[in-house]
Amino acid sequence: xxxxxxxxxxxxxxxxxxxREPKKIPKQARDDVPIATDRTRLISAEGKKPRxxxxxxxxxxxxxxxxxxxxxxxxxxxxxxxxxxxxRFNLLVFTMVYTITWLFFGFIWWxxxxxxxxLDHLEDENWIPCVENLSGFVSAFLFSIETExxxxxxxxxxxxxxxxxxxxxxxxxxxxxxxxAFMVGCMFVKISxxxxxxxxxxxxxxxxxxxxxxxxxxxxxxxxxxxxxxxxASIRAKLxxxxxxxxxxxxxxxxTDINVGFDTGDDxxxxxxxxxxxxxxxxxxPFWEMSRTQLEKEEFEIVVILEGMxxxxxxxxxxxxxxxxxxxxxxxxxxxxxxxxxDFYEVDYNSFHSTYETHTPVCCAKELAQSRRxxxxxxxxxSLGRDTGTAREDEEDEEEEEEEEGREPTGLSGANGTTGxxxxxxPV
Numbered sequence: 001x002x003x004x005x006x007x008x009x010x011x012x013x014x015x016x017x018x019x020r021e022p023k024k025i026p027k028q029a030r031d032d033v034p035i036a037t038d039r040t041r042l043i044s045a046e047g048k049k050p051r052x053x054x055x056x057x058x059x060x061x062x063x064x065x066x067x068x069x070x071x072x073x074x075x076x077x078x079x080x081x082x083x084x085x086x087x088r089f090n091l092l093v094f095t096m097v098y099t100i101t102w103l104f105f106g107f108i109w110w111x112x113x114x115x116x117x118x119l120d121h122l123e124d125e126n127w128i129p130c131v132e133n134l135s136g137f138v139s140a141f142l143f144s145i146e147t148e149x150x151x152x153x154x155x156x157x158x159x160x161x162x163x164x165x166x167x168x169x170x171x172x173x174x175x176x177x178x179x180x181a182f183m184v185g186c187m188f189v190k191i192s193x194x195x196x197x198x199x200x201x202x203x204x205x206x207x208x209x210x211x212x213x214x215x216x217x218x219x220x221x222x223x224x225x226x227x228x229x230x231x232x233a234s235i236r237a238k239l240x241x242x243x244x245x246x247x248x249x250x251x252x253x254x255x256t257d258i259n260v261g262f263d264t265g266d267d268x269x270x271x272x273x274x275x276x277x278x279x280x281x282x283x284x285x286p287f288w289e290m291s292r293t294q295l296e297k298e299e300f301e302i303v304v305i306l307e308g309m310x311x312x313x314x315x316x317x318x319x320x321x322x323x324x325x326x327x328x329x330x331x332x333x334x335x336x337x338x339x340x341x342x343d344f345y346e347v348d349y350n351s352f353h354s355t356y357e358t359h360t361p362v363c364c365a366k367e368l369a370q371s372r373r374x375x376x377x378x379x380x381x382x383s384l385g386r387d388t389g390t391a392r393e394d395e396e397d398e399e400e401e402e403e404e405e406g407r408e409p410t411g412l413s414g415a416n417g418t419t420g421x422x423x424x425x426x427p428v
Contacts, residue, residue, distance in 0.1 A: 051324070054240045054253060054301050057205075059198065059320030082186045083193075090190060094183055101179055102148060105172045106141035112164055113140065130162035148176035194310045198319035200225040201306055202274075205353040207323045208332040209281075209295075209360070216281040216365040218258070220323065221334050222306060223274035223352060230317065233269040233308035235260055235277055239286050240322075241300035256286050258302065271308075273347055274337055281365040291364040292330040300325050331360035 055061050074081045082093060113119055113134050121127035122135055133156045134140055143156045147169060158165050204221040211217070224230060237258035244250050260279050261267040269275060281287045290298065302323040310317050335354040339346050361368055 051299060053322060053324065055303050055320060055322040057203075057321055059318075061320075079182070079186060083190050087190075090187070094187060097179060097183055101176065102141060102144045105148065105168070106137065106144035108168055109134065109143055109165075110137045110140035112162070112168065116162070128159055128161045130165040131156055131158050133157075144172070147172050148179075192313065192315065194313065194315045194317040197226075197310050197317045201230070201317075201319035202349075202352060203304060203306075203319075203321035204334065205327070206332070206355060207302060207328045208334065208355055209287075209292075209328060209330045210333045210358050211360055212278060212280075216287075216361070216368065218279040218281060218285075218287060218302075218328070219276050219334065220304065221274055221276050221352065222269070222271065222304075223347070223349070224271045225349075228311045230269075230271050230306075230308035231311050233271045233306065234267050235269060235304065235306045236262070236267060237277075237279065237305070238303045239300055240303055241286075241298075258286065259284065269306075269308075273345065274349075274352060276334055277304075283366075285365070287365065289364050289366050291367070292362040294364070295325065295328065295330055298325050302328070329355060330362070331357055333358045 053062055082090060085093065109131060112130050116130055118127070118129035118131070118134065119136070121129070131140075131143055134143060139156065146152055146156065158169055160166075202223040202225065207218060207220040209216060209218050212219070222235065237260050239256040239258050240253050241256065242250070242252045243254045258279050260277050266278075279285065304321055304323070306319045308317055309315065332355040335351045335356055337348050337351045339348065363371075
């Protein structure tokens, strides 16, 4: 009896790949009964007020820092401050730094010529100026640009009879090199930032809760659209939920770790094809005492973070996404996306976000574990959104498929809790 129950629980868990055939969608997803894969609309219709996200789907954090008194800290790390600026401000700073530097040193060159009287002896061929062919501020500005950028057109040139000009030339050359190194380095780092690499890392639109290896699991899917891989990829998840301590302290947006394989090493990913990340709901899970009914009443957000090194550049990349409580589907499973073609595997990203309903207990994981410890058998539970007639049709279809394949029908029913021998199973 218990063996039959386990067969019933796992009868739709083998999803595998097919060889040289069109991808077979699970029968639960091919039924005529419409399956709602977005609970947001359903819960909104019940009057649940929309809440502010802690993190957008794109990975942008909706947190703004206000009333910062110690603004000097931004200037103490000026390089990072410039890199973090938006592109329009970064280009503005880049242009203004060079322009101000050229104007400043151009004014100094003009001032030296003015003090020495070079501007009053422009027509005197016997007069040795500080800078030859410097006739005003514009020519001094052009000489400043030529000096700092080491262009050297050869028309304006400093003479050996001007010690103050030689000193200024040295100062401008050194300072110009520092400015070039700082600004060009800043632009290079900003251009080579791997933020855009995260645009090709995908997260499923919804997370799901269903049975896996006879245990309730919270799952979501990740994928990489590029052929170049993310090296040393790892993933982690956080539960964002306000809580109140036993002492009465209220902690807004408290962060709780969600184990997605840290202790077993499953959080280290070889992200060549889309992977389903699974969190086992056990005693250490924050969802241990959360049933389907309670899930619809809770307010929380799950933040997932995927990190790794870009194979092409070796720089660290981070992609983020989040799932609100309305985006967690109870009793659903992800549709397979991997098929075996001739000499290669093919990933169908059209089904990347698709889910289908599956037989899942509506009780919490704690109650499920208690019932098993007490020796109770897990009776067949109706699929969410299905009636008895539909389940019986599913059973008949499965028996027909088994007869065509030459197997004996199992005779299990997913709706009325009876076996092919007419014996009744004990419900939870």
